[in-house]
Every structure is written in C-alpha cells, then in structure tokens.
Amino acid sequence: xxxxxxxxxxxxxxxxxxxxxxxxxxxxxxxxxxxxxxxxxxxxxxxxxxxxxxxxxxxxxxxxxxxxxxxxxxxxxxxxxxxxxxxxxxxxxxxxxxxxxxxxxxxxxxxxxxxxxxxxxxxxxxxxxxxxxxxxxxxxxxxxxxxxxxxxxxxxxxxxxxxxxxxxxxxxxxxxxxxxxxxxxxxxxxxxxxxxxxxxxxxxxxxxxxxxxxxxxxxxxxxxxxxxxxxxxxxxxxxxxxxxxxxxxxxxxxxxxxxxxxxxxxxxxxxxxxxx
Ligand SMILES: Nc1nc2c(ncn2[C@@H]2O[C@H](COP(=O)(O)OP(=O)(O)OP(=O)(O)O)[C@@H](O)[C@H]2O)c(=O)[nH]1
Ligand SMILES: [Mg+2]
Numbered sequence: 001x002x003x004x005x006x007x008x009x010x011x012x013x014x015x016x017x018x019x020x021x022x023x024x025x026x027x028x029x030x031x032x033x034x035x036x037x038x039x040x041x042x043x044x045x046x047x048x049x050x051x052x053x054x055x056x057x058x059x060x061x062x063x064x065x066x067x068x069x070x071x072x073x074x075x076x077x078x079x080x081x082x083x084x085x086x087x088x089x090x091x092x093x094x095x096x097x098x099x100x101x102x103x104x105x106x107x108x109x110x111x112x113x114x115x116x117x118x119x120x121x122x123x124x125x126x127x128x129x130x131x132x133x134x135x136x137x138x139x140x141x142x143x144x145x146x147x148x149x150x151x152x153x154x155x156x157x158x159x160x161x162x163x164x165x166x167x168x169x170x171x172x173x174x175x176x177x178x179x180x181x182x183x184x185x186x187x188x189x190x191x192x193x194x195x196x197x198x199x200x201x202x203x204x205x206x207x208x209x210x211x212x213x214x215x216x217x218x219x220x221x222x223x224x225x226x227x228x229x230x231x232x233x234x235x236x237x238x239x240x241x242x243x244x245x246x247x248x249x250x251x252x253x254x255x256x257x258x259x260x261x262x263x264x265x266x267x268x269x270x271x272x273x274x275x276x
Contacts, residue, residue: 001112001153002131003146004101007166011131012098013040014228015238025093029086032100033072034065043095044086050075069102070109077111080118087122094247095124106130106153116157125245128153128161132223134171137182140190144211147187147221154221160244164237168227183223187212 002008012028017040019026027043034052055061055068055075063071076082087095097115099105105112119126130153136146154161171179181190191208215221224240227233242248 001099001106001128002101002166003103003133003149006101006131006133008101008131009035009039009098010228011129011164011166011226012096013038014234015096016040018231018234018238019094026096027090027093028096028098029083031073031076031097033076034069034100035098044083046072046076049079049082066102069100070104073100073105073109073111077114080115083118084122103149106149106156112153113157116159125247126159127241127244128157128159129241130154130161130163131166132163134165134167134175134179134225137165137179137223138175140187141208143182143185143190144187144208144215147185147215148211151215151221162237162240162244163221163223165223165225166228168225168233169229179225183225185221185223187215 009032016026016028028038028040029044029046030038030042031046033046033050033055035047050072052065052068052072055063055071056065061068061071099112116126116128130150132146132150136142150163154163165179165183168176168179188209191212224237225233226237
C-alpha cells in the first residue's frame with residue numbers, strides 16, 4: 001500500500017525477482033483496477049472482475065477516474081468469492097497484493113479492512129506494507145503528512161505493519177545522511193527545527209505539536225529504508241516481513257539433498273539469506 005507513485009508495483013517486482021533467485025515461491029495479485037502494465041507475472045488480476053474503464057464508461061454510473069476506482073474496490077468487496085477462487089490452489093505460498101494508490105482506501109473506505117478480515121478467515125497470515133517515497137523525508141512537515149497516512153493505515157487495518165521508505169537509490173550522499181534522523185524520528189525535535197526558521201503562525205505550530213505528540217504517544221511509526229539496487233537491503237525487508245507473518249515456521253524441514261541440487265550462485269544466495 002502507499003500513496004500514488006510511491007513504488008508499490010516496483011516493490012512487488014523487486015521482491016518477485018529476489019525470490020526467484022532464492023528459489024522461493026512468490027505470487028502477485030493485482031488489486032489496482034486502473035493498472036495497465038506489469039513488470040511481474042500476475043497470478044490474479046482484479047481487472048478480470050472489474051476495471052476502472054467499466055465504471056467510467058457505464059451509462060448509468062458515469063464516474064471519473066477516482067470515483068470509478070472507489071466504485072471498483074467496493075464492487076470487489078462485494079465479490080471476494082472471485083479472489084477465493086483465484087487463490088484456491090495456494091498452500092504455504094507467499095502472496096503480494098499490489099494495491100491502488102488512492103489514500104482514501106486506507107483511511108476511511110472499509111474495503112482494505114474487509115479484505116484483511118476475509119484473508120484471515122481463509123487462514124492467511126497478513127502483514128501490511130506501507131511504502132513512502134524518500135521525497136517525504138526531506139521536509140519535516142511533509143514527513144508529518146506521510147507519517148499520518150502510514151499511521152491511519154496501520155490503525156485501520158490492525159495487522160502487523162511495516163513502513164518502508166522507497167527510492168533510496170535516487171538520494172545523493174548528503175540526503176541519505178539527512179534521512180537518518182527520519183528513520184527513528186523524534187517528531188517534536190524535527191518540527192521544532194522547522195518552526196525556528198519558518199513563518200508558521202502560532203495556531204499551526206500548536207497543531208503540529210499536537211500531532212507530533214499524538215504520533216509519539218503511539219510510538220508505532222518506524223521506517224525501514226529500502227534500496228532496490230542493494231540485495232542486502234531487499235533481504236532485510238523480506239526478513240522483517242517473514243518474521244511479522246511467521247513465514248516458514250510451520251514448514252517441514254527440507255531433505256539435505258534439496259540443498260545439494262542448488263547450483264551456485266543461487267546456493268550461496270540461499271546461504272546468505274539464512275545466515276543473515
Ligand atoms: N529509481 C527508483 N525508481 C523507482 C523506485 N520505485 C519506483 N520507482 C519509479 O517510480 C515510478 C512509480 O513506481 P510504481 O512502482 O509504478 O509506483 P506505484 O506505487 O505502483 O504507483 P501507482 O500504482 O500508480 O500508485 C516508476 O517510474 C518507477 O520506475 C525505486 O526504488 N528507485
Ligand atoms: Mg502500481
């Protein structure tokens with residue numbers, strides 16, 4: 001999940017490619033009714049059920065792109081049986097759901113929560129992954145808006161949750177260094193530094209302080225940086241999610257000969273993965 005363009009589909013293809021190298025099975029379900037191109041193999045596509053064009057072109061509905069998307073997602077919520085059928089053959093597999101970018105879906109439209117509840121009822125372990133563009137880590141007030149959307153998604157879904165900063169490879173050295181103060185943020189301090197040299201009026205300052213203390217009180221917002229050009233960084237992300245959903249804990253131990261079958265360099269990648 002995450003705002004438009006935050007890198008959700010890129011994240012899915014990055015994880016798929018990484019897992020191919022690890023010989024680990026990962027599938028992706030496209031839940032974006034407006035998506036057109038995919039850089040990963042699509043196991044199931046919501047557009048087979050309904051697409052934004054269907055909602056926009058319908059004579060009676062006449063939606064624009066945003067209303068159309070919400071309509072599609074509500075239609076999806078009425079038809080989870082479609083997803084159940086698509087997931088029918090899955091067992092012990094890892095599935096990524098590539099979601100749309102409209103923030104309403106994570107804040108006040110109930111469809112994502114309904115989806116999570118339905119997945120639980122089908123015995124899936126679910127982890128929410130919320131992506132935020134590293135551009136949000138440049139100004140404290142931008143960061144606060146990112147934190148709030150991450151927080152409302154987290155509170156809304158009530159599942160293990162990971163916030164990830166994307167597009168790290170686009171940052172220069174000094175921006176990367178600056179990023180560190182946002183990874184374990186002290187919001188009060190961050191905002192205080194901005195307030196000193198801005199002309200924010202008193203009410204706005206007070207509002208920011210109140211938001212900062214609310215977020216601090218939850219002490220739940222933590223960000224993990226993801227650099228898709230760095231295999232170790234991708235591995236760290238995967239491990240955090242694995243531990244959140246207890247992935248692999250109930251797998252049967254593999255026969256040693258399975259490991260012998262694996263050729264290098266894949267074999268060494270698998271060892272690296274378990275070593276880390
Ligand atoms: N350099 C770099 N570019 C990225 C990264 N992640 C995404 N992009 C680029 O950012 C743009 C948007 O990425 P997407 O993966 O389509 O983002 P999205 O969140 O799926 O977008 P929507 O589905 O439209 O909301 C694309 O041009 C990607 O190539 C990254 O980690 N590094
Ligand atoms: Mg996308």
